[in-house]
Amino acid sequence: MERIDKKQFDVCDKCCDIMKKKPAKAYAKSSGKKPILAVMAEESKMRLDKWLQNGCNAYEGKDAKSKPMSFWTEQDVLKYIKENNLKIASVYGDVVPDDEQICFEGCEQTNKLTTTGCHRTGCIFCGFGCHLEKGEGRFxxxxxxxxxxxxxxxxxxxxxxxxxxxxxKQGLGMKHVIDELNKLYGDDFIRY
Ligand code: SF4
Structure with a gap:
């Protein structure tokens, strides 16, 4: 099997630290302000553990912050948007009942809500997990x-x-990266 020379791509798992956490921490330090974050406990085990440990507001230490949406679920967010007719970014499309997912509220059977566009968004050019997408891929x-x-x-x-x-200056050059991966794993490994 053909192999990619890994040395030609500088790959690491530090993007979140470099692009999000470090600048936010630097701003908090220089401004003396504390962050308010919209993270939710249901998004990961780490976020759930932190919420159970600190609640929504951590007042102590250099990491003081407020996370008022910790106990919201994704369905709470979609319901709130729908009930209050809020404007959301166009990439999400509309909030509609999800015909394939049913939930129970008390004795009532209702459809869960979903979005017609993206369900979640991260950095616009992120390729994390893109080889697992069904249907139209992110690229x-x-x-x-x-x-x-x-x-x-x-x-x-x-x-x-x-x-x-x-x-x-011409761009990020992702085409070459994807082409190299597709040579290795098949033409449709990452669709673009
Ligand atoms: S969305 Fe993707 S690129 Fe952005 S921080 Fe998360 S993993 Fe990294």
Missing amino acids: ERLKRTHPKQYAYCMNGGEYDERGLWIPN
Whole structure:
């Protein structure tokens, strides 16, 4: 089997630390302000454990923060949006009953709510888990809905003096990364 030379791609799991946590911490330090975060306990075991440990507000230490939505569920959020007719970002589409998912409230049987577009969003060019998507993939959707951002994501890229594939002024160069992975795992491994 053909193998990718892993040395040509600088891969790590530090994106959240570098792009989100570090800048937020630096701002909190320089401004003296404390963050209010919309994370929910149901999103991960770590968030659930933190909520059980600190509740919604952690006042102590250098990590003081407020997480007022901790006990909300995704269904609470969708219901609140629907009942109050709130405007949401267009990528989510509309909030509608999910015909395939039924839940029970007391004796009442109701359809769960879902969105017609994206269900969750992260960083726009994130490829995390994209090989597991069924139906229209995120990059295919990006191409349809945001062609300029799609072009920036796929175009460009170059090898630097260390032999590493890096973004350049023409774009992030994701096309080359995906092509290399598809050579290894099959044409439809990541669709774009
Ligand atoms: S959404 Fe993707 S790129 Fe962004 S922090 Fe999370 S894993 Fe990293």
